[in-house]
Amino acid sequence: DVKVTQSSRYLVKRTGEKVFLECVQDMDHENMFWYRQDPGLGLRLIYFSYDVKMKEKGDIPEGYSVSREKKERFSLILESASTNQTSMYLCASSLSGATSYEQYFGPGTRLTVT
Amino acid sequence: AQTVTQSQPEMSVQEAETVTLSCTYDTSESDYYLFWYKQPPSRQMILVIRQEAYKQQNATENRFSVNFQKAAKSFSLKISDSQLGDAAMYFCAYRRFQGGSEKLVFGKGTKLTVNP
Numbered sequence: 001d002v003k004v005t006q007s008s009r010y011l012v013k014r015t016g017e018k019v020f021l022e023c024v025q026d027m028d029h030e031n032m033f034w035y036r037q038d039p040g041l042g043l044r045l046i047y048f049s050y051d052v053k054m055k056e057k058g059d060i061p062e063g064y065s066v067s068r069e070k071k072e073r074f075s076l077i078l079e080s081a082s083t084n085q086t087s088m089y090l091c092a093s094s095l096s097g098a099t100s101y102e103q104y105f106g107p108g109t110r111l112t113v114t
Numbered sequence: 115a116q117t118v119t120q121s122q123p124e125m126s127v128q129e130a131e132t133v134t135l136s137c138t139y140d141t142s143e144s145d146y147y148l149f150w151y152k153q154p155p156s157r158q159m160i161l162v163i164r165q166e167a168y169k170q171q172n173a174t175e176n177r178f179s180v181n182f183q184k185a186a187k188s189f190s191l192k193i194s195d196s197q198l199g200d201a202a203m204y205f206c207a208y209r210r211f212q213g214g215s216e217k218l219v220f221g222k223g224t225k226l227t228v229n230p
Contacts, residue, residue: 031215041222045218048215105159
């Protein structure tokens with residue numbers, strides 16, 4: 001089974017702190033994604049990566065950056081956390097190619113910024 | 115821009131009965147994929163069912179089936195013989211390929227409650 005893990009289920013940080021959210025997948029997937037999930041807004045794509053060291057902005061990249069140094073690991077970085085970044089963060093991965101490969105999701109990290 | 119609309123924020127169904135969740139989408143593409151994902155409370159999001167736009171036949175996975183109306187850009191999910199374990203948030207998603215990258219566009223979700 002594909003497994004996507006995230007470093008923390010719950011995280012509490014203070015305003016202005018630098019925050020790292022880590023995601024690891026074990027199925028050699030090329031594509032990895034970071035989403036933000038908020039009630040009433042669904043999932044919104046922050047960044048995605050289709051190869052090591054490659055990244056593309058999603059719909060809401062402001063205030064975030066990402067890093068992908070190894071194929072299995074995709075990190076989301078909040079350079080200076082703010083209260084409006086309090087949210088559930090979901091990581092996902094998928095195989096690349098023009099077929100209907102599904103995205104596999106991690107359990108999520110609920111981040112609270114105080 | 116592609117958008118996905120789920121017009122029912124919440125739905126409820128009696129155990130063993132059938133419920134249909136609605137989804138519409140907007141796209142100018144001719145080739146794409148549609149998905150329904152399920153997110154149980156405090157658990158990981160999982161794929162329920164997928165539909166390829168060029169296929170006329172509606173996808174079915176056990177008790178889950180879709181009604182795909184390409185011209186109307188409608189993609190509803192029918193859950194038959196509902197079970198307590200079906201209670202979850204359900205997200206409709208549209209997947210588009212552009213060059214070497216892909217993107218999922220999600221609706222805002224429908225919270226399904228199953229009453230015993």
